[in-house]
Amino acid sequence: MNFNAGPAALPLAALERAQAELLDLGGTGMSVMEHSHRGKAYEAVHNEAIALTRELLNVPETYQILLLQGGASQQFATVPMNLLPQGKSADYVLTGAWSQKAYKEGKTIGTVRVAGTTEKDGKFGRIPAQSELTLDANAAYAHITSNNTIFGTQWDKFPETGSVPLVADMSSDLMWRPIDVSKFGLIYAGAQKNLGPSGLVVVIVRKDLVEGGRKDIPTIFQYRTHAENNSLYNTPPTFSVYLLRNVLDDVKKNGGLAAMEKRNRDKAKLIYDVIDARSDFYGSPVEKSARSAMNIVFTLKTPELETEFLAEAKKLKMEGLKGHRSVGGMRASTYNAVLPEWCKALADFMKAFKA
């Protein structure tokens, strides 16, 4: 039972499909990894991955879907490199360690400002209300981290930024529920949570932002370079794209994002209900309205109890429950591929452990 925060559990069907055809993609006698990225066999996979992303998220035609490398951490740099011209400023809303990193990297490139933060004594236990944000109406963009893997918080409704493009790091948030893509200027997500293996980042970006992006940066970092070449400007990470295809195909076969959202909310409720019913024993450092359906953070009363909890969980073959080293406590990540029965087993174990 894999509760890792990322890289995380992948759908068994997607992995089994990869295993079955690892040496022979569709009767070609070659692994997908051995195919030319300019050949028909790979191109079909590549285009299917993009088409499934568009279909499942209902991405408007006015948006480009890019498959890139370098992870979300590289997007921390390439977003301002492309979208933040000299003389302009960009807004960052800070809700955790990843938005702090994005903000800090933005500083290396241009003028960035904090348009809101929920930091308190070095921790972030909530998501700001719209009224708390001090947004710059002339900002090049406003950046949020839509789910905070480390602190276990998640934006339920996204902020209104008027005509300023909303940019969201959705690494641990994309593809677990339907979203209205048209609310965003740019969405990026490292694949290793709900999408596929690490080494791939999905970028969904409004075409006018691509076209208006800066041209005084290296070719390889311009979104237009990849947009104009269907993400085949240089060799893409072909196996990672292939796995993305397998994962999205599995999501579709299981009812798409509406079904996925119901399943995920039910999974999270199983665990949060145990925490709430035993609040004398399990602590929740997160404001209820900000609770993440992807990363469920909770604490026990003493370090000894936490150690014992992890040891007992390990005996039950539950992995990845230790909280991030920067915040401590426990964390159960319950992405799409984490099975409902694992969440049920964890909830039952939490009850038994308290008893």
Next chain:
Amino acid sequence: MNFNAGPAALPLAALERAQAELLDLGGTGMSVMEHSHRGKAYEAVHNEAIALTRELLNVPETYQILLLQGGASQQFATVPMNLLPQGKSADYVLTGAWSQKAYKEGKTIGTVRVAGTTEKDGKFGRIPAQSELTLDANAAYAHITSNNTIFGTQWDKFPETGSVPLVADMSSDLMWRPIDVSKFGLIYAGAQKNLGPSGLVVVIVRKDLVEGGRKDIPTIFQYRTHAENNSLYNTPPTFSVYLLRNVLDDVKKNGGLAAMEKRNRDKAKLIYDVIDARSDFYGSPVEKSARSAMNIVFTLKTPELETEFLAEAKKLKMEGLKGHRSVGGMRASTYNAVLPEWCKALADFMKAFKA
């Protein structure tokens, strides 16, 4: 029989190992893709891949080995971003399309100059002699492409650049024979030829260059960021690193790079001998001293003959023999994982086709 230029054939043993443990890495019950990059199981793989690179190439301790993303095309940008300060210039030797691309990307970042070119009527059929190079003794570095995938040329002996660090794109050249790493300041190689799947780039860089690198660039693009974090600053492409480990383990088991070089030279000779013995039928656009042991480029007399050649080869299950669209003709890529019997079969077919 996979003669693709890249992504290319991978060793069957490396793929079979991946297939066998795709759902369960070393009895952990999880795929390597599902493991945390901070966990013991993945870290062992990661460190073994780096250690095997060091061992097989005999990399001195004064060099850092980095496992990065973005391919060689991203290195075209990050090499000058790190190593080319304002007020300095960098030398580029042009021997083909990839060195032209590296030079062009360098221009977007700083002052670069051409220190030699073998271009003639838009084509590159040879490698320059040392005497042809006009090297700047004050250059920040001198850049070469050590093997030219498209034109089928390869540096046999590398140029002398004195105290100027030699930087080499070895994407289609690394790990097929022993090299003296100490001759270089920095080597980079996209994995998808002799190393593993696409989506991974190996950088071997002198530690003093890392330390002296520019600090006024985004954190994610600084070599020091990755050097200080053992290439675990952000989530690495874990499956690609795992495959690199499998491939290098296979190279080691097959006798290391000395054995690999003999095998590769024998393979290339099989094909070049047919070309030379039938020079009234097969043309070689490459000067003999510059012939690549990795990419064997040859021509036939007419487009009709070339079409027929490819059609007959396809019947024999030979893939990837069509030359690059920019130069035409034929190209057989004979990387490490291309079996000697495939090269023998191709040579035999070439004889029969002429007959």
